[in-house]
Amino acid sequence: ETGVTQSPTHLIKTRGQQVTLRCSSQSGHNTVSWYQQALGQGPQFIFQYYREEENGRGNFPPRFSGLQFPNYSSELNVNALELDDSALYLCASSLVGKQETQYFGPGTRLLVL
Amino acid sequence: SQQGEEDPQALSIQEGENATMNCSYKTSINNLQWYRQNSGRGLVHLILIRSNEREKHSGRLRVTLDTSKKSSSLLITASRAADTASYFCATDAKNSNYQLIWGAGTKLIIKP
Numbered sequence: 001e002t003g004v005t006q007s008p009t010h011l012i013k014t015r016g017q018q019v020t021l022r023c024s025s026q027s028g029h030n031t032v033s034w035y036q037q038a039l040g041q042g043p044q045f046i047f048q049y050y051r052e053e054e055n056g057r058g059n060f061p062p063r064f065s066g067l068q069f070p071n072y073s074s075e076l077n078v079n080a081l082e083l084d085d086s087a088l089y090l091c092a093s094s095l096v097g098k099q100e101t102q103y104f105g106p107g108t109r110l111l112v113l
Numbered sequence: 114s115q116q117g118e119e120d121p122q123a124l125s126i127q128e129g130e131n132a133t134m135n136c137s138y139k140t141s142i143n144n145l146q147w148y149r150q151n152s153g154r155g156l157v158h159l160i161l162i163r164s165n166e167r168e169k170h171s172g173r174l175r176v177t178l179d180t181s182k183k184s185s186s187l188l189i190t191a192s193r194a195a196d197t198a199s200y201f202c203a204t205d206a207k208n209s210n211y212q213l214i215w216g217a218g219t220k221l222i223i224k225p
Contacts, residue, residue: 002155033212042201042215043156056212090155100144100205102213106155 004029004093006105013081014113021076021108025093031055032074033102034066037088049074086112118216119202125222132189134219136202137182143205145178146213147187149198156201159187192223 003026013019025032031050035043045058049068063079072093078085088109092102120135138145144163148156162169162178162185169176175188189196199220203213 002157004155035213035215040217042217043203043213045212045214048212058212092156101146101158101161103158104148104156 002103002105004091004103004105006089006091006108008108009106010109010111012111012113015081015083017081017112018077018079019081019110021078021089021091021110022073023075023091023093023105024073025091025103025105027072028095029072029093029103031094031099032068033092033094034074034076035090035092036060036085037090037107039087043090046076081112083112086110119200119219121219122217123220123222125224126192128192128194128223128225130192132192132196132221132223134187134200134221136185136187136216138185138202138204138214138216139183140204140206142180143207145176145185146203146205147174147176147185148201148203150201150218151198159200189221192221194223194225197221197223 005024007022033048034046037043046060047057048055052068065077068074088107090107092104094102118137142164144161146161147159150156160171160176162176173190178185199218201215201218203215
């Protein structure tokens, strides 16, 4: 167990809808990253938050947005869902001073119909 | 885009045998990590090797890093059925603020 939790575990949405995924990490984890993992592929970096501010972004459009809260929780929001957004979404958090090692939650599997 | 490429894409061996997986990457890195993923669930950190290290051991795991060839290998000795999983390498490129770039993974199957 990494101490990182995600909710919900599974989600089904239709094209055009909006979705919010949640992640909760441990006390002291001040960095959270979100990844998208398509079936059979490696994770793709979406963005990272450090002290509640975006600290880097991968090659994802602006309809992917996030928030990080003071209580070590974070959200990934996706607007105008597309079929290709169907994937496993993983959040990972890091300890202060040890950001190179990331602790992953179990993921949320999103299916867009 | 993917930074790393794992080789082979899939590997099936008998329990007790050794399993070797390789990873190649493209840019200069701070470190390289290996993770395991069971059945499309969360990723579990296995081992981290820094760019100034050449070899590292952890239990039945041995990782090597060749920065001149931009490649790494993961050796799992005396494999067990529980080692069945997908294995990914991830690189932390220089000046990247710890943003991990991943390969596509090697699917390892251990036959009892």
